[in-house]
Amino acid sequence: MEGLIQDIVNGLLLGGLYAIVAIGLSTIFGIVRLVNLAHGDLMILAAYLSLFMVTSLGISPLLTMFAIIPVMFAVGYVLQRFLLNRVLGKEMEPPLLVAFGVSIIVQNFMLMAFTPDARSLMSELSLMTFPLGPDLSIPVLYLIDFCIALAVIIGLHYFLQNTYMGRGIRAASDDPYAAKLMGINTQNTYAVAMGLAIMTAGVAGVLVGMTFTFYPHSGPQYLIIAFGVVVIGGLGSMKGTFVGGLILALAQILGARFFGPGYQLLCGYVVLLIVLAVRPQGILGRG
């Protein structure tokens, strides 16, 4: 039993990180009906941008977020406005394949620009822990991840529920035609929604970069985590995304504990496939 509680605590905190990895994917799927296969790669791109700032300016990775957030918003906005909006329609395949193309382009661009070596965003926070008892301590970095993730998700929820733009986005998502009649520029709202989604991906990328090592090819791994969280939690529910993150992270950490570290990812996938087969709408999903 030794360390089991520690593992559970780590798993729960990691779940928060997984939730912010997934929230952008979930939001954009809910609004534009698009699975953004480039989500993970854009996250890793943000991690590299942050690394670039950290090495050239010598500042803490957390501070780089102030630059990352607007930059990633712009990336998402442009991506949706000038590329993805053009292929939105009845069929789901063309946007899926365009996003896939973007994913491969971003990945190979990073491979050329930043070499295939493993990188991480080191800071003085990396090794700090917060002792809670003789066998129990909380890694400060995990705690920061969790708190920022929670803050971003609540902030996004508030934005979509209470601001004029947020209402416009939801209206365009429920009925694009009626929204247009009410004077909403749906093209623009979709682009803003994608901007927000990629902005959360940017925050997630910096947090992931601070917590783990990353490579140009790490994107798909996080895309699958994000997709897993969305599937487990159910689409379109912020609470579900959070719970999904916790379940997936716990499954991985406990899987690593009982079967060996090599099986960490496999346990996550197995849980995911079981949920998909038994309850395709997710644990908290509606319908």
Add this chain to the structure above:
Amino acid sequence: MLIALTLGLGSVPIWGSEYAMLFFMLFCIYLALAQMWNLLAGYSGLISLGQQSFVGLGGYTVAVLSSYYGINIWIGVVLGGLASVLLALFMSLFIFRMKGVYFAIGTWIFAEALLVWFSNWAYVKYGSGLFIKPSNDLSMVTIYYAAFVVGAGSVALVYILLRSRLGLGLMAMRDDDQVSETLGVEVFRSKLYCFLISAFVTGVTAGIFYVFQIFIQPYKAFAIDWTVKLVFMVIIGGIGTIEGPILGALIYVVLSQFLAEYFSVSMLILGGIAIVVILIAPKGIMGTLQEKLGFEVLSPRRF
């Protein structure tokens, strides 16, 4: 024209150099794989991002059977195809409950799970990979003919399939799922057949590819890169046409030979072309040509 092309391709070992043989062998292999992705995505409405599951399983079956048990390599290749069919049947229990995008990601997750499993499996020497020793004795010409058989065979197979009852049903289904079901097309069963057929051919083709490569590793064999290439080939060539994958495979092999040392650059270019094609000519090069010129070499139409 078609017969001339087939004869030309079939006689490469007679007139071609060593390099031409390598080039056309890769072409045949990618052609077969792309044709199978096209059968799923272009005709059955199943976007699979998990073709690498069958590539890896096909390759590993040959490797294990021939190096561990001394079984004839070509029997191993066919058994690799059968193993892929079994895997596809097992996968279908899960992923055939999913639709569209869920199906796409479900197949991908399966492949990722297999990657992790094989790289943690002592029996196949973890991530360090296996050598297919017996294939050292094979000549390049033999392997070339095997590749030629699957390459030409895959085109013929898709052609025959599409002109059969199954194909008619498939195309009706692609155009409208529900209407065709009311008209008596067995949607579920037709899709499953296509999935199994594509698994078989993909497994066999991968087996031949790894017989040529001699060495197999989970990080390469189960990599999403396989499906990435196939998607680009089919989209650029023309999704939902038989000729599309032929052209797409040719473009890919030419580009990858020219940029052999810059794999990233060739992927950047292919990704860029694919996006442009989806934006301006969603039917791909062949599909657009067919529409404009009304010219079809291999028409699945019966009337």
